[in-house]
Amino acid sequence: MRENVLHMENITMQFGGVIAVNNLSIDVYEGEIVALIGPNGAGKTTAFNCITSVYEPTNGCVSFYGETIVSNHPQGKMKKLYTDQNSGLYPKVVSLTPDRITKRGIARTFQNIRLFKKLTVFENVLVAKHMRAKQNVFSATFRINYREERRMREETLALLEEQGLLKLKDELASSLPYGLQRRLEISRALATEPKLLMLDEPAAGMNPQETQELAEFIIQIKEKYDLTVLMIEHHMDLVMKISDRIYVLDFGKLIAHGTPAEVQKNQRVIDAYLGVAEDA
Amino acid sequence: MTKKNEIILSVALVAAVFVVLTVLEQVLPSSSMLFVVLKKGAIYALVAVSMNLLNGFTGLFSLGQAGFMLIGAYTYAIFTIPMDARKAVYQYFDGGIINFTVPVPVAMIMAGLAAAAFAYLIGLPVLRLKSDYLAIATLGFAEIIRAIFQWDTLGPVTNGSNLLRKFPVFSSVTFPFTAAGICIAIIVLLINSSYGRAFKAIRDDDIAAEAMGINLAKHKQMAFNISSFFAGVGGALLAMYQTTVQAAAFKSAMTYEILLIVVIGGMGSVTGSCISSFLFIACSEWWLRFLDSETYIGSLKLPFLRSGFRKVVFSVIIMIIVLFYNRGIMGTREFSIGAVLQFFKKRTARSKREENAA
Numbered sequence: 001m002r003e004n005v006l007h008m009e010n011i012t013m014q015f016g017g018v019i020a021v022n023n024l025s026i027d028v029y030e031g032e033i034v035a036l037i038g039p040n041g042a043g044k045t046t047a048f049n050c051i052t053s054v055y056e057p058t059n060g061c062v063s064f065y066g067e068t069i070v071s072n073h074p075q076g077k078m079k080k081l082y083t084d085q086n087s088g089l090y091p092k093v094v095s096l097t098p099d100r101i102t103k104r105g106i107a108r109t110f111q112n113i114r115l116f117k118k119l120t121v122f123e124n125v126l127v128a129k130h131m132r133a134k135q136n137v138f139s140a141t142f143r144i145n146y147r148e149e150r151r152m153r154e155e156t157l158a159l160l161e162e163q164g165l166l167k168l169k170d171e172l173a174s175s176l177p178y179g180l181q182r183r184l185e186i187s188r189a190l191a192t193e194p195k196l197l198m199l200d201e202p203a204a205g206m207n208p209q210e211t212q213e214l215a216e217f218i219i220q221i222k223e224k225y226d227l228t229v230l231m232i233e234h235h236m237d238l239v240m241k242i243s244d245r246i247y248v249l250d251f252g253k254l255i256a257h258g259t260p261a262e263v264q265k266n267q268r269v270i271d272a273y274l275g276v277a278e279d280a
Numbered sequence: 281m282t283k284k285n286e287i288i289l290s291v292a293l294v295a296a297v298f299v300v301l302t303v304l305e306q307v308l309p310s311s312s313m314l315f316v317v318l319k320k321g322a323i324y325a326l327v328a329v330s331m332n333l334l335n336g337f338t339g340l341f342s343l344g345q346a347g348f349m350l351i352g353a354y355t356y357a358i359f360t361i362p363m364d365a366r367k368a369v370y371q372y373f374d375g376g377i378i379n380f381t382v383p384v385p386v387a388m389i390m391a392g393l394a395a396a397a398f399a400y401l402i403g404l405p406v407l408r409l410k411s412d413y414l415a416i417a418t419l420g421f422a423e424i425i426r427a428i429f430q431w432d433t434l435g436p437v438t439n440g441s442n443l444l445r446k447f448p449v450f451s452s453v454t455f456p457f458t459a460a461g462i463c464i465a466i467i468v469l470l471i472n473s474s475y476g477r478a479f480k481a482i483r484d485d486d487i488a489a490e491a492m493g494i495n496l497a498k499h500k501q502m503a504f505n506i507s508s509f510f511a512g513v514g515g516a517l518l519a520m521y522q523t524t525v526q527a528a529a530f531k532s533a534m535t536y537e538i539l540l541i542v543v544i545g546g547m548g549s550v551t552g553s554c555i556s557s558f559l560f561i562a563c564s565e566w567w568l569r570f571l572d573s574e575t576y577i578g579s580l581k582l583p584f585l586r587s588g589f590r591k592v593v594f595s596v597i598i599m600i601i602v603l604f605y606n607r608g609i610m611g612t613r614e615f616s617i618g619a620v621l622q623f624f625k626k627r628t629a630r631s632k633r634e635e636n637a638a
Contacts (some may be wrong), residue, residue: 052491102493114488116481118548118612130474131493137502140464140473149474192493278452 002029004066004230005196008108010086011060013046013252020046022252023084026153028196033222033229035239037271040248044232045111052108053098058082061090064196068094069101103131107194109185111201111232117174120251121165121184124173126156128191136217147204156191162188179210183217190225191245197221199231205239211235215242240264248272289617294461301454308449317558318564320409323517325557326460328541329467329509329550335539336547336612337471338503339483341415344402344536347422348508351398352391352515354429357444357525358437360387365446370439377436384448388459388516395512396505398425403504407497419532429527439472444525456517463510465516468550470506479503483548509629537564546608551615556608568593 006028013021021043028034036044050057053070058078061071071094074082116124128153135145143149160166163183168176173184182202187199202218203211215238222229233239239246240260248256248263250272257265263269301318303572308314327345333338358602359382362370370376382390406417432443450456470476478499481489490496519525540606540622571590575582601608613619 046424054491064428097486097495099493099495102491108491110488110491114485114487114491118484119477123477123480124472126290127477127489127494128492134565135474136477137470137473137607139472140475143473144468145474152474188492197349215497270345 002031004028005030005032005064006230007063008047008051009061009063010089011047011050011088012058012082012084013043013050013055014058014082015219017081019252021050021249023060023086024249024252024254026247026254028228028230030228031222031226032244033218033231033242035243035246036230036232036249037234037236037239037246041251043247043252044249045200046252048108048198048232051095051101051198052106054099059084059087061094062099064104064106067104068092069096069104069106070094087198099131101190102194103195105195106198107189107192107196107200109182109189109200109202111204113178113181113184113185115173115181115188117172119173120170121176122156122160122169124184125159125188125191126152128188129156131192149222156243159187159191163190164262173212182206182214186217186221190221194225194227196228196230199229199233201232201234203233203235206235208237214238218242293617296553298454298457301457302404305453314516315453315567317562319456319521320560321454321561322456322460323514323521325412325542325554326463326517327511327514328545328553328557329464330514331505332542332545332547332550332553333467333471333479333510334507335542336549337476337483338479338500339486340407340409340500342418342504342507343532343539344399344418344422344508345511345538346530346532347418347425348395348399348511349515349534350422350425350429350527351395352512353519353525353530354444354515355391355394355437355512355626356387356516356519356526357447359386359390360447361444362446362448369444369446370436372442373435375438388513391516392509392512394403395515396509398543399505399508400501403501404459407504409502419535422535423534426527426530438527441526443527444519445523447519447526449520449523450469450616456521459513459517463513464550467506467510471550475499475502486636500531540598542608544598544605544608546610546612548612549608549610549614552608552610552613555610555615561598564590564594 004027006026008024008026011021011024012019019206026036036047038044046055049055050070051062057070057072058074059072059082062069071090071092073090073093074087094237095266118128119127133145133152134149135148139145139151157169160169163181165184165187168180173181176184186199186202203214206214211216218229220243221227231243243260246257246260246263248266248269253266255272256266258266304314327349331345335341358378362381363379366375402418402421406414406421409417429438432440434440471479478489478494481492481494482496482499486496522529538559541557542553544555544560545554568590571585571593572587573585575585
């Protein structure tokens with residue numbers, strides 16, 4: 001059995017009375033490409049936000065390579081609102097800030113691209129190197145860390161060259177065309193030296209040709225950087241083609257999971273996507 | 281243009297500025313308005329750049345600058361008043377309770393550190409706030425500080441609401457230029473370092489910055505402390521310029537003046553802040569002064585010109601700038617000799633091309 005990278009257990013995210021993610025458990029193993037799919041509003045991005053600590057889940061825990069990175073049980077007014085069982089399972093509260101999660105090796109991209117708009121392409125990637133640099137504000141200001149700085153710059157240039165963005169390195173990030181902005185966002189995530197890469201709709205707004213290229217690109221960077229990939233995607237051809245396993249969410253609940261072939265045949269998945277006829 | 285050439289040019293420019301300043305001091309009478317503008321302009325430039333570090337580069341909209349300047353000015357004054365003058369200065373408080381003095385440079389650094397220490401304490405709760413809420417909280421803090429420093433019970437240290445005076449001051453215009461220049465250079469180095477990039481990343485998108493491993497709380501706190509440090513040093517310089525310190529002078533209006541300088545110069549441009557600082561001080565202290573005095577041409581009294589009219593004109597100018605140049609003089613660009621040369625090269629190239637075409 002391959003090593004467990006990400007283990008999500010009974011994650012529930014409840015906003016007041018609305019349950020966005022309901023008792024979701026997901027396992028991702030080393031070297032896999034796992035897709036999280038589901039109709040709009042199924043809670044896929046919320047699940048991502050729970051893993052990366054943008055949200056604190058109401059109940060449940062997440063561990064990364066065996067280390068608990070998120071754990072919570074219903075507290076305060078959520079105690080009354082929370083109706084599900086399992087609330088006694090997670091007495092410990094672990095709530096790291098998103099930057100700590102990134103430092104442990106989880107990098108992500110965003111559904112609506114979030115680049116540093118007023119920074120150049122080069123700087124966008126260079127910023128992601130900041131976290132792992134050995135420096136403090138004093139050594140950085142007075143350039144005592146110049147070797148470290150030079151190393152960061154060289155690594156960034158190498159990464160940009162590999163991603164085919166080197167020619168654009170002095171352009172403002174916001175001036176890039178949409179497809180390249182997506183690619184830059186992935187490059188920036190790679191610069192944090194992740195073990196797990198989480199892509200939130202990487203093919204959104206892309207035409208079939210670009211989607212095709214993206215599929216190859218994802219497989220290529222996965223091999224090259226020894227990554228495990230967890231992605232949210234709506235383009236079914238992309239999902240079916242590159243993912244090893246698929247989890248399907250609907251209204252916050254896991255309705256199916258398995259290999260692409262299994263999921264495609266699953267009646268509940270078909271119902272969720274196509275809707276169930278009234279008289280059926 | 282290579283980086284090396286640019287550095288050489290910059291050094292030459294700095295040297296030239298100092299030569300010009302020394303020559304001016306020899307030639308012009310020391311009462312000339314030019315020196316007022318240069319001295320106060322240099323001090324305001326430092327404070328504006330420190331505010332820009334926070335507002336323009338880190339995206340934290342803070343309005344506590346006057347409060348931090350006040351702390352700096354008081355710290356400087358309290359620790360440098362000569363022993364034999366203390367009796368006279370602290371006449372209502374038995375000569376005060378601080379019985380030692382420190383050299384001027386040490387006192388200036390202490391002024392910065394005191395402001396940074398206060399900033400650290402205030403930052404703990406306040407930096408959780410965003411945008412306008414942060415602005416209101418810091419503004420409120422500055423007002424509280426001003427009130428506390430006038431409190432009679434603290435009189436043995438702060439001299440209550442009375443003036444602090446007789447501390448060492450500068451007379452030459454090169455002193456504030458050197459001090460402010462060194463501080464601004466350090467801020468520029470910081471902005472161009474890895475930490476500066478992290479600050480800019482937070483400004484552009486804090487969620488993405490956090491996802492890229494930048495600890496928001498730590499970096500915001502850092503920017504806030506560093507900005508306050510230099511505001512404190514600026515306060516010390518202002519104390520020296522004014523030769524007296526009184527808490528009542530550090531009103532929120534002072535923060536607004538600095539904010540105006542930052543906005544006019546361009547949020548996110550250090551050189552913009554410097555340029556607009558000198559322009560602002562020149563306008564408010566010198567060029568627009570004539571609007572305040574009643575003027576007659578022959579026997580005809582010019583309309584409107586009377587005390588206070590300067591402020592009306594000034595406000596209109598500022599409104600025009602904010603309406604039509606709302607990114608400021610420089611936007612987020614920086615003035616550099618290289619860029620200027622590039623600009624002229626391009627122009628000559630273009631005019632040549634046009635000639636050829638014609």
